[in-house]
Structure formats: structure tokens, C-alpha cells
Amino acid sequence: MLKLLIKKQFSEMYAGLFFDQKKNKARTRGGTIAMIAMTVLLGLGVFGVMMTMLSNAICGPLTQAGMGWLYFTIMGLMALLLGVLGGAFAAYTHLYKGKDNDTLLSLPIPTRDIIASRILSVYFTVGGMVLVALLPAVIVYWITTGFTAGKVICGILFALAVSLLALVLSCLLGLLVARISTKMKNKSFVTVFISLLGMGLYYLFYFKFMDFIRTLTSSPESFARLEKIPGLKFFGQAGEGKWLPLLVVMALSLSLAGLTLFLLVRSFKKIITAADSVSRVKYKAREAKQKAPLRALLGKEKSRLTTNPGYMLNGAMGSIFLILLAGAALIKGPELMAHLGPAGGNMAKEILVIGAAGIIAFLAGSNNLTAPSVSLEGKQLWILKSAPVESSSVLKAKLGLHMIVTGVPVLLASLCCALVLKPGLMGGLLLILFPLLYILLFGAFGLMMGTLKPNLNWSNEMVPIKQSLPSMMTMFGGWFYGAAIVGLYFWVGQKMGGYLFLGIATLVTALLAGAVLLWLMTKGSERFDAL
Amino acid sequence: MLRIEHLTKKYGDKAAVEDLSLHIAPGEIYGFIGHNGAGKTTTLRSVAGIQQFDEGEIFIDGVSLKEDALECKRRMAYVPDNPDLFEYMSGIKYLNFIADVFGVSATDRKRDIQDLAERFGLAEDLGQPISAYSHGMKQKLALIGALIHKPRLILMDEPFVGLDPKAAHLLKTMMRELCDQGGAIFFSTHVLEVAEKLCDKVAIIKDGKLVRFGTMEEVKGDDSLEEVFLELEAE
Incomplete structure (x- = not known):
């Protein structure tokens, strides 16, 4: 039974890899392999390269100093952070918000199997992130210290143990959110608030801990103190290839995973069948203002976003980071500028402006509202298609929401950075224009991918939001584009001069955005008509 | 009012609807019957402008759907067999959205929504999220949404499924009222007794092709509609 459920879950998640919706038939084997290769390459390409570089930098010195365990502690905790970051926001929706809840509960399927198949679905996101982060570290370790069968097995088992721990943390956060949100009014905002609070506390703990480790490793005599921290050395030794610590870490992660499964199974039915605790209020008729169709469509997109915690957390997190950046720039910026002084002159200012524009674009790039937007219409697509509105208006509204939700915080962050950096007219203009055009480009690009590769047959909305090809391509594509610009700058x-370079980058971004917008308003609208 | 000329819609190599022609005049309630998968929904969705078709033409009040889809859509409304509505909205928000895209004025919509919601017994629940509605409530909301812009033509796919007897009776009355005022209704149903009592004309579709159509008397003669339908199915 579990096998059947897993098959169902994965066929839904990765339908696009095996089935061509445009041609309404299964992809050829070559097409499927090409799609899988592209997806894996996109994932490995960004994080994999970053983690390999980091591993390469610290593995040699630490292992030569006999601190292999510290290498694995640092890399293991970093992978754990990435895994929880990738899975925590998805866990609640994946575990509890499936549209097939009633169908599955009505069938003779044990609840344990339903929840296990959904946990596996969360694991695919969490585990993927952990493995992309940890496998390069393990491979670098093998290359640096030499291959042995024992090290290979231990490395793989360690990566699995860490991915299980990340899964446990993600699922427990999902359970907490579900427990609280069943009792609350404005569930969407409560869910988002709790998730953010949970993540905030997690990061606070994580960064304090890493800071603590950094302080301890700053002097040789501190190593002895570091080793005394309960469990820290033991955890790292598991990755290093010591069998006893590995067995203990494996046993612990498996036990915690089992306990989590038990907790989730016990509460599953109660949570998904919980009656709305908020009392029903009789509707009293009142006059509503008439809106133009485009404004009505924009309002519809806004309603979808604000009532969907998964969409908010995965699609609009960048906006929160941008607001935090704006605040940090105003509070810490003057201090930083005073510290830098006039030493670097214009050159340093130009670098700071480019850096600020890059950071703003990077944070804004993690907002991913447009890529899943067409797929999220799902079975309700008939409403838009039978309404007297142009498809181009529907697409404009979807892009419009992205520009409002991302553009306003981008503008705020750019203005705050400009206030602190005082880059002059040209620098200030570029600092504002580049990030705005960047989000226009990748908002439009996401919409283009969503129109080309829609998945309208999901039973859990997290599938198009988080696990679809358009979402992945847009996020990684945006980061890749940003990294390419930074690389080109150096x-x-x-x-050629910082402002001239940023000016050219802005112009290229504007031209690309124009080209994608033109496609959306012509071919893209035709594609939408044909859905 | 509605003229379908040689409509053909294929899925891959298989024709779901083949060379279908049908005319519906103002004032007519036209029933559309056929077995599951016969092509009823495909025909209705093509007329509603939801899906593109391969060959043929569709005219609403003489306006070509291919040439001016928006104008055609302004004159009609569609109610699907399964009312998948925007579950993230409340009932009233959904109706206001529909009223906005159809350009219904604030005063008209307030009056009509209130009137229709009271008649369907949904007035007190309009503030609730659609996700909390039962199937029948969603069906009623979809019907109200279809009626608020006063369409000339209404397309309905199995409109009576999920409705309670009172709402089903009300819908039949409203269908007749709309046609008496010069509108037209084209709807599919498996409930042959309803079709027999309610429709002025009926069309029977089998494997994507029209096998019989005309006034109720022309189609069924002295037999019941059920007998004629079963006889045609057996052929």
C-alpha cells in the first residue's frame, strides 16, 4: 500500500519529467533523461559548486591538524541548516493540506502509510538539500584523506543521518504550525507568523552556535574546550568514519524519525478533520465598489497569496529579508561607512554600490511568485477562461502582484542603501534601477516558464510552488544570472569602471526583460489560451 | 442565438466531437444528452470559449467565437459539472470578482446578488470562505455567478447535480423565466425525466456525433425520451 501511495505522490510531483502536457503524451526515454539531467544539473550547479569550494578550503587544514571531526561538524550543521530551510516551509502543506485527504481516508489505507508517503515527499526536498550540501563535503574528504571502503560507507551513512535529522525538525515545525493554526482565526497569517518565528529562533540558535565555535577555534588552546562540548565531537566523528559514533548518530536519527512518524500518525486525523473553531458570522449585504477587470484580476491574485501560507513563505520570503536589509542599512550602514572612511575613494564606493545592488537582487530573486502562478489555477482555470478577459490581462495581473510584493521592498532597500552610501545621481539611479529590472526580468521569466510547463493536475499546491520545474528554473536561473554578473564584474x-559596468548590466537586463515581456504578451497569451 | 457549425475537436488522433452542427434560437431550453464520454462537456467547453477546437465555427448572436471571443463571452455564462471555484475567496468576494470582470455596476450587483442569494438560500453564507461550502452550496454560488451579469445564453453542464430539491425547482423556474425573456439555455443532463419535462428541444450525442435532434416531439415521438435514448445507444 505504501509503495502505491509513494508512486502516486512522486508521479504527481514529477509528472512534468515524464509527461508532456503540451503534446498530451508521455515523454520519450531520451526526453525524460534530458529533463532529469537538467533538473539535477540546476540543483547541483549552484549549491553543489558552492559547497565543494567551501569544503575544499577547510578540509585540508582541519584534517592535517587532526580535526577531521570538526570539519564534519561544521559541514554537517551547515547541511542541516540548508535542509531545514528547504523543508520547514513545505512540511505543513505537504503533510496536511493535500486535496486528496478525504479520498485517502475513505479508502482502506492505514493512516501510517498516508503520512509516511507524505513524509517521504517532504524528505525528497529536505534530503535533496542536505545531500547537495553534504555529499561534496564527503567526497572532498575522501579525496583529501584517501579512499577506503569504510570511509565511503560512513560518509554516505552520515549524510543520510543528517538528512533524517533535518526531516525530523521540518516535520515537527509542520506539526506545531498545524496544531496552532486549527485553533486560530486568520490561519494563513498565523501559520506564516509561527513559521517565521520558528525559523527565526532556529537561525538565532544556529548562528550563535557557529559564532561560539568560531570563537573557540580562534586559539589553539580553545580546541580542548571545544572538544568538551557534549556530543559535538561525537557528531563530527560519525562523518569522519568512526563506527561507534556513526552507529549512535544513525540510531538517534532513526529513533527520532520513528518518534516523529508516531506523533504525526497519532494526530493526523484530528488535525485534518478539525472543525473551524471560528464562529460563523451571518453575511450582511453592503455595496462593493466596481473595479476594472485588471484590478479585479490583481485582487484575485492577492487573495490567493494572502490566504496561502505555503505560497507566502516560499514565494515572498525575499520581501521580508529585503525589509530587514533596509533596516540594517539604516542602523548599521553609517557605522560601516565611518569605519571605511574615505580610504577607498570612488572605486570603493562603486564596489559598495554594485555589492548592494547585487545583494538586493539576490534577496529579491528568492521571491518566486510568478513561476507557480499559472499552475495554481489548477481546476479553477475554467473561471478565467470563460470570463471576458484577455489572457494577456491575466498574465499582467500575475506579474503585477510579483512587482508589487517584490518591487516595493526592493525600492525601499535600494533607497535606504542609497541614503547610506550617498553614491551620487548615477550610482543612486543604477542602485535603484538594476534590482527593479532584475525582478521584472525574473518575474516575467517565471511566468514564461509557468506558461510553458504548467501542472494543472496537482493535489497538493506545494507541488507547483516548490517542486516544479518552472519554480526551480526561475530561482536557480535568477541566482545564476546574478552570479554571472558578479563574475563578469571581477x-x-x-x-571599465563600476558604474559603466553596472549601467551595461542594467541595460542588458532591461532588454532581456523587454524580450520576455513581449513573448508573454504575444506567444505566452496564445499558450495560455490553449491550456 | 447560438449557432454551432461543423464543430470538430480532437484529442490526439481521437475525435471527441465530430462535425457537430446545432442551432439554438432565443427562448429555447435545449437539452443535450448522451452517455459518459460522448462529447457533451467538450462541446459545452468549446462553446464557452474555454477550450480551442480544431474545425468549425461557433456564433453567439451572430458574433464569431473565433474572431471576437471576448464579445461572445460577455453575452453568455457557463456553469461546469463540478463547481471548482476560487476556494481562497469568500462567496461574496467571488461574486464581486465575477461582477467586476463582466462590468456589472455596484448598484446592480448589490441588488442582484442579494436577490439571487436569497432565492437560493445562500444569503447568510456569502461571507464564509468557499472552502467551507458543501458541493450544493458551491453549485448554487456558481449559478448565482452565472446569472449576475444577465447573460443572453447560459451553458450548463449537469446543473442539477448536488442541488437540493428546493434549489433544483428554483433553477428550473429561473431557466424558464430567462427563456421567456428572450434568453436561451443549452444544458447537458443525464436525468432524462427532467430533460423531457423542461426542454423545448433536445439533441442526443453518441461517440462525438449528433444522432438525433429537434423538438421534443420530433425526437421522442410517442415514446419516452428514455426509451429513445436507450434504443439509440443500443444501435
Whole structure:
């Protein structure tokens, strides 16, 4: 039974890899392999390369100093952070918000199997992030210290143990959110608030802990103190290839996973069948203002976003970070500028402006509202298609929401950075224009991908939001584009001058955005008509 | 009012609807019957402008759906067999959205929504999220949404499924009222007794092709509609 449920779950999550909706038939084997290769490459390409570089930098010195365990402690905790970041926001929706809840409960399927298949679905996101982060670390360790069968087995088992721990933390956060939100009014905002609070506390603990480790490792005599921290050395030794610590860490993570499964199974039915505790209020008729169709469509998109915690957390997190950045720039910026002084002159200012524009674009790039937007219409697509509105208006409304939700915080962050950096007219203009055009480009690009590769047959909305090809391609594509611009700056930009380089990058971004917008308003609208 | 000329819609190599022609005049309630998968929903969705078709033409009040889809859509309304509505909205928010895209004025919509919601017994529940509605309540909301812009033509796919007897009776009355005022209704149903009592004309579709159509008397003669339908199915 569990096998059947897992098959169902994965066929839904990765339908796009095996089935071409445009041609309404299964992909060829070659097409499927190409799609899988592209997806894996996108994932490995960004995080994999970053983690390999980091591992390469610290593995040699630490292992030579006999601190292999510290290498695995640092890399293991970093992978754990990435895994929880990837899975925590998805867990609540994955576990409890399936549209097939009633169908599955009505069938002779044990609740344990339903929840286990959903946990596996969460694990696919969490485990994927952990493995992308940890496998490069393990491989670098093998290359640096030499291959042995024992090290290979231990490394793989350690990665599995860490991914299970990340899964446990994600699922427990999902359970907490579900427990609280069943008793609350404005569930969506409560869910988002609790999730953010949970994540905030987790990060606070994590960064304090890493800071603590950094302080301890700053002097050789501190190592002895570091080793005394309960469990820290033991955890790292598991990755290093010591069998006893590995067995204990494995046993612990498996036990915690089992306990989590038990807790989730016990509460599953109660949570998903919980009656609305908020009393029903009789509707009293009142006059509503008439809106133009485009404004009505924009309002519809806004309603979808504000009533869907999964969409808010996964699609609009960048906006929160941008607001935090704006605040940090105003509070810490003057201090930083005073510290830098006039030493670097214009050159340093240009680098700071480019850096600020890059950071703003990077944070804004993690907002991913447009890529899942077409797929989220799902079975309700008939409403838009039978209404007297142009498809181009529907697409404009979807992009409009992205520009409002992301553009306003971008503008705020850019203005705050400009206030602190005082880059002059040209620098200030570029600092504002580049991030705005960047979000326009990747908002439009996400919508283009969502129109080209829609999945309208999901039973859990997290599938199009988090696990679809358009979402992945848009997020990684945005980051890749940003990284390419930074790389180009260090390659050729420094020679030609920072503002000239940023000006050219802004112009190229504007042209690309224009091209994608033109596609959306012509071919994209035709594609939407044909859905 | 509605003229379908040689409509053909294929899924891959298989024709779901083949060379279907049908005319519906103002004032007519036109029933559309056929077995599951016969092509009823495909025809209705094509007329509603929801899905593109391969060959043929569809005219609403003489306006070509291919050439001016928006104008055609302004004159009609569609109610699907399964009312998948925007569950993230409340009932009133959904109705206001529909009224906005159809350009219904604030005064008209307030009066009509209140009137229709009271008649369907949904007035007190309009503030609730649609996700909390039962199937029948969603069906009623979809019907109100279809009626608030006063369409000339209403397309309905199995409109009586999920409705309680009172609402089903009300719907039949409203269908007749709309047609008496010069509108037209084209709807599919499996409930042959309802079709026989309610429809002025009826069309029977089998494997994507119209096998019989005309006035109720022309189609069924002295037999019951059920007998004629079963006889045609057996052929």
C-alpha cells in the first residue's frame, strides 16, 4: 500500500519529467533523461559548486591538524541548516493540506502509510538539500584523506543521518504550525507568523552556535574546550568514519524519525478533520465598489497569496529579508561607512554600490511568485477562461502582484542603501534601477516558464510552488544570472569602471526583460489560451 | 442565438466531437444528452470559449467565437459539472470578482446578488470562505455567478447535480423565466425525466456525433425520451 501511495505522490510531483502536457503524451526515454539531467544539473550547479569550494578550503587544514571531526561538524550543521530551510516551509502543506485527504481516508489505507508517503515527499526536498550540501563535503574528504571502503560507507551513512535529522525538525515545525493554526482565526497569517518565528529562533540558535565555535577555534588552546562540548565531537566523528559514533548518530536519527512518524500518525486525523473553531458570522449585504477587470484580476491574485501560507513563505520570503536589509542599512550602514572612511575613494564606493545592488537582487530573486502562478489555477482555470478577459490581462495581473510584493521592498532597500552610501545621481539611479529590472526580468521569466510547463493536475499546491520545474528554473536561473554578473564584474567590469559596468548590466537586463515581456504578451497569451 | 457549425475537436488522433452542427434560437431550453464520454462537456467547453477546437465555427448572436471571443463571452455564462471555484475567496468576494470582470455596476450587483442569494438560500453564507461550502452550496454560488451579469445564453453542464430539491425547482423556474425573456439555455443532463419535462428541444450525442435532434416531439415521438435514448445507444 505504501509503495502505491509513494508512486502516486512522486508521479504527481514529477509528472512534468515524464509527461508532456503540451503534446498530451508521455515523454520519450531520451526526453525524460534530458529533463532529469537538467533538473539535477540546476540543483547541483549552484549549491553543489558552492559547497565543494567551501569544503575544499577547510578540509585540508582541519584534517592535517587532526580535526577531521570538526570539519564534519561544521559541514554537517551547515547541511542541516540548508535542509531545514528547504523543508520547514513545505512540511505543513505537504503533510496536511493535500486535496486528496478525504479520498485517502475513505479508502482502506492505514493512516501510517498516508503520512509516511507524505513524509517521504517532504524528505525528497529536505534530503535533496542536505545531500547537495553534504555529499561534496564527503567526497572532498575522501579525496583529501584517501579512499577506503569504510570511509565511503560512513560518509554516505552520515549524510543520510543528517538528512533524517533535518526531516525530523521540518516535520515537527509542520506539526506545531498545524496544531496552532486549527485553533486560530486568520490561519494563513498565523501559520506564516509561527513559521517565521520558528525559523527565526532556529537561525538565532544556529548562528550563535557557529559564532561560539568560531570563537573557540580562534586559539589553539580553545580546541580542548571545544572538544568538551557534549556530543559535538561525537557528531563530527560519525562523518569522519568512526563506527561507534556513526552507529549512535544513525540510531538517534532513526529513533527520532520513528518518534516523529508516531506523533504525526497519532494526530493526523484530528488535525485534518478539525472543525473551524471560528464562529460563523451571518453575511450582511453592503455595496462593493466596481473595479476594472485588471484590478479585479490583481485582487484575485492577492487573495490567493494572502490566504496561502505555503505560497507566502516560499514565494515572498525575499520581501521580508529585503525589509530587514533596509533596516540594517539604516542602523548599521553609517557605522560601516565611518569605519571605511574615505580610504577607498570612488572605486570603493562603486564596489559598495554594485555589492548592494547585487545583494538586493539576490534577496529579491528568492521571491518566486510568478513561476507557480499559472499552475495554481489548477481546476479553477475554467473561471478565467470563460470570463471576458484577455489572457494577456491575466498574465499582467500575475506579474503585477510579483512587482508589487517584490518591487516595493526592493525600492525601499535600494533607497535606504542609497541614503547610506550617498553614491551620487548615477550610482543612486543604477542602485535603484538594476534590482527593479532584475525582478521584472525574473518575474516575467517565471511566468514564461509557468506558461510553458504548467501542472494543472496537482493535489497538493506545494507541488507547483516548490517542486516544479518552472519554480526551480526561475530561482536557480535568477541566482545564476546574478552570479554571472558578479563574475563578469571581477573579470572585465573593474577595468571599465563600476558604474559603466553596472549601467551595461542594467541595460542588458532591461532588454532581456523587454524580450520576455513581449513573448508573454504575444506567444505566452496564445499558450495560455490553449491550456 | 447560438449557432454551432461543423464543430470538430480532437484529442490526439481521437475525435471527441465530430462535425457537430446545432442551432439554438432565443427562448429555447435545449437539452443535450448522451452517455459518459460522448462529447457533451467538450462541446459545452468549446462553446464557452474555454477550450480551442480544431474545425468549425461557433456564433453567439451572430458574433464569431473565433474572431471576437471576448464579445461572445460577455453575452453568455457557463456553469461546469463540478463547481471548482476560487476556494481562497469568500462567496461574496467571488461574486464581486465575477461582477467586476463582466462590468456589472455596484448598484446592480448589490441588488442582484442579494436577490439571487436569497432565492437560493445562500444569503447568510456569502461571507464564509468557499472552502467551507458543501458541493450544493458551491453549485448554487456558481449559478448565482452565472446569472449576475444577465447573460443572453447560459451553458450548463449537469446543473442539477448536488442541488437540493428546493434549489433544483428554483433553477428550473429561473431557466424558464430567462427563456421567456428572450434568453436561451443549452444544458447537458443525464436525468432524462427532467430533460423531457423542461426542454423545448433536445439533441442526443453518441461517440462525438449528433444522432438525433429537434423538438421534443420530433425526437421522442410517442415514446419516452428514455426509451429513445436507450434504443439509440443500443444501435
